[in-house]
Amino acid sequence: MYTGTILGWVGYVKVDGKTFKFLGNDGKVPVDQAVQKNLQITSTQSTFTLTAGSVDLTVNFLSPVEPDNLVNHSFPFSYLAVTATSNDGQSHSVQVYTDISAEWVTGNVSQIVSWSTSAGDMITHQAQLVDQTPFVEVGDRIQYGSVYYATSNTQGTTYQSGEDEVVRSQFVNNTTLLNTQDTQFRAVSDRWPVFGMAHDLGQVSSTSAPVVWSVGHVRDPAVEYIVQGGFQNRSLYFWSQYLNISDAISAFHDDYPPALMRANSFDQQVKRDAQAISNDYADLVALSIRQSFAASEITISKNGDGIFDTSDVLMFLKEISSDGDVSTVDVIFPTWPLYLYTSPALGKYTLLPLFEYQATGQYSNQWSIHDLGDRSYPKAVGHNDGKDEAMPVEECGNMLIMTLSYTQRTGDKSLISTYYSLLDQWAQFLITDSLIPANQLSTDNFARSLTNQTNLAIKGIIGIKAMSEIASLMGDGARSSNYSSIASSYVDQFMGLAMSSDSKHLTLNYGNETSWGLSYNLYADKLLGTNLFPDSLYQTQTSWYSNLVNEFGLPLDTRNTFTLSGWEIWTAAIVKSTSLRDHLIFSVHQYAANGNSDRPFTDWYDTKDGKSILFTARPVVGAHLAFLVLSNATDTTTTGSSSATPLGPTSGGGSSGSTGGSNNNNEGGSNSAANRVMASWFTLSIPFAFVVLGNMVMFAS
Known part of the structure; x- marks a missing residue:
């Protein structure tokens, strides 16, 4: 998992009586290792091809992305599907086994877990902490809810729960499981309980039908949200369609074939649009979409009669890995292109909690709030004391830019009409503190506060212009x-x-002649079509950057050699040279592919050695979709379509999750070189499986 804790997930295949491991790193049960032949990563799927003796396995991890279907998109589950193909033209006896461990419900392996198994049309394992604490995380892991692992109860399917070595050895030695349940509830590290299921595929002479498992973590309520006079419990949107979790899991599981078709259609559209820029860019986009969506949860409230109110939709975002804040404005801002490209309505739902809270008057500052909860996800409890992390120009500019871009994209004026006074209040603040920004933090707060920040001034000035456009849309001509x-x-x-005395570049901050930085906030000028800044400035910056690119890209500024991948892509989207654009994209691609890290995509890294610094699995990689929401990224390059949203009926993937643990047998093994995978079309250093479960990005091996 992205926190570094273990996510226990093991898979075996038995071919003519010989067992091979295709998932995980369990060292207790000696079996041969299937040999990976290929890996393809798309926006919704990671598909592995492995050879196990006379059979080839196709192992597909699918986390559906269906942003135009709120039921599907809010569903907190993903799929694992396995097919077997004879590779010698002969018929072979094949059985497939997988399990998950109790580590899926906590990062503290000393905590006690209970579990159960139901066997009807579906076989479903359920596990959870015995002592649960709603709305609380420990070690970035939620402390309530249950994990579910399910498969169809077809002929030849067996199950078993119990100690890892016992259950796995049962399959290896006997081919089938015992259809029994361990009833000795205990700590995760006490004989490491696992929850296994096995399918007998019979004789496989060509290609088998897929064996499908569904996995997810469910908690309800999902988020606690501050309202006028108290707090409100909010549930994931999918609950509006299902009476109980069993019905929901069955619907999700049965939907795999059409879900796969919809996912393929989505993937193909994204790939076509991104390849209009370059193949390197298409790779980065494919790597970014699941990770970015994994940080958000779509919620609804209940009416007084207990019925879900599907007209009250709010989406909350977790600032994964950097601190766990709720709905951080300057984390939403880089993520924003993802929403504009896939479904602008998701952007609206993400802004609404911020608007609604501040409109109550409980937040006392004149500038926009930084977040809805300090290191407290999923407690969106606000900052009535006004003591959130202060980024006044940053957040005011962000809110104005995002609100206008949503309105431009959709024609929906509901945000600007409802919150016009708030937007105007923030614009007036920018008038006082944008041209010459006071000493303050920007979104790059790890680089420290600074007076007269050039890039921050750019954002503030564009924010003022954005308010001018908002006022025009509202018929307020004078304003x-x-x-x-x-x-x-x-x-x-x-x-x-802001210009250096030789007029060759913008400085990092006014008067600092030897300094410079990425003026990535100019991207908003292009996004909004406001064209405030002269074309000559873009040309000047392009010329300046051309001679400063290190092996893995442009540094964020002259204070360090590190950069943020999202800001580098935004810079690539506004430079006037196609060759520099492509070089910057290549630099980020090269970093992602250099094999120096086995962690999920880390957006903060050093441009000289390509080593990751911090910030793992964050949603800000949505910034990589910057080109896809511009009609013309440079004078010489036209991007692809700005809309690629498949529609589908029930069940989709992506909500709340828990994983991990520290088990020294062990199933996790994401640091093992033997279990690291390299994509054939995009060489990536990532652990074995990429699964998205709500606001948790999980990497299992």
């Missing part, structure tokens, strides 16, 4: 004209303040 004049005046003054 629109006034704010437009101010923004234009600020640009003229900015050019004198």
Whole structure:
């Protein structure tokens, strides 16, 4: 898992009586290792091809991305599907086994877990902590809810729960499991309980039908949200369609064939759009979508009669790995292109909790809030004391830019009409503190606060112009004209303040002649089509950057050699040179493929040695979709479509999750070189399986 804890998930295949391991790193049960031949990663799937003796396995991990279907998109489950193909033209006896461990429900292996198994049309293992604490995380792991592992109860399917070595040896030595349940509930590390299921595929002479498992973690309620006068419990949207979890799991599981078709259609559309930029860019986009969506949860409330109110939709985002804040504005901002590209409505649902809370007047500052909960996901309890992390210009600019871009994209004026006074309040703050920003943090807070930040001034000035456009859409001509004049005046003054004395580049902050940084906030000027800043500035920055690219990209600024991949892609989207654009994209691609890290995509890394620094599995990789929401990324390059959203009926993937543990047998093994996989079309250093379960990105091996 992205936290570094173990996610126990093991898979065996038996071919003519000989057992091979295709998933996991369990060292207790000696079996041969299936040999990987290929890996393909798409926006929704990771598909492995492995050879196990006379049979080839295709192992598909699918986390559906269906942003136009809120039931499907909010469903907290993913699929594992396995097919077997004879590779010598002969018929072979094949059985397939998988299990998950109790580590899926906690990162603290001393905690006690209980479990049960139901066997009807579906066989479903369920496990959970005995002592649960709602809305609390320990070690970045949620402390309530249950994990479910399910498969169809077809002929030749058996199950068993119990000690890892005992259950796995039962399959290896006897081909079938005992259809028994261990009833000795205990700590995760006490004889390591696992929950296994085996399918007998019989004689396979060509290609078998897929064997499918469904896995997910469910908690209810999902989020605690501050409202006027108290707190509100909110549930994941999918509950509006199902009476109980059994019905939900059955619907999700049965939907695998059409879900796979919809996923393939989505993947193909994204690939076509991204390849309009380059193949390297298409690889980065494919690597980013599941990770970014994994951090968000779509929720609804209940009416007074206990019925779910599907008109009250709010989406919350977890600032994964960097600190666990709830709905951090400057984390939503880089993620924003993902929402605009796949479904702008998701962007609206993400902004609404921030707007609704601040409209109550409980937040006392004149600028936009930074987050809805400090290191507290899923407790979106606000900051009535006004003591959230202060990023005044950053967050005001972000909210104005995102709100206008949503309105432009959709024609829906509900946000700007409902929250017009709040938006105007933030714009007025920007007028006082944008041209010459006071000493403050920007979104790159790890690089420390700074006075007169050039890039921050750019964002603030664009924010003022955004309010001018919002006022125009609302028919407020006088305000629109006034704010437009101010923004234009600020640009003229900015050019004198921020440019180096030799006019060769923008400085990092005013007067710091030897400094420079990525002026990635200019991307918003292109996104909104406001064209505030002169074309000559983009050309100047392009010329300056061209001679500064290190092996793995452009540094964020002159204070360090590290960069953030999202900001590098935004910079690539605004430079005036196609060759520099492609070089920057290649640099990020090269970093992702260099094999220096076995962690999930880390967006913060060093441009000289390509080593990851911190920030693992964050949603901000949605920034990599920046080109897909621009009609014209540079003067010489036109991007692809700005809409690629498949529709489908029931059941989709992606919500709340828990994993992990520390088991010294062990199933996890993501650091094992033997279990690291390399994509044939995009060489990536990642652990074995990429699974998205809500606001947890899980990597299992």
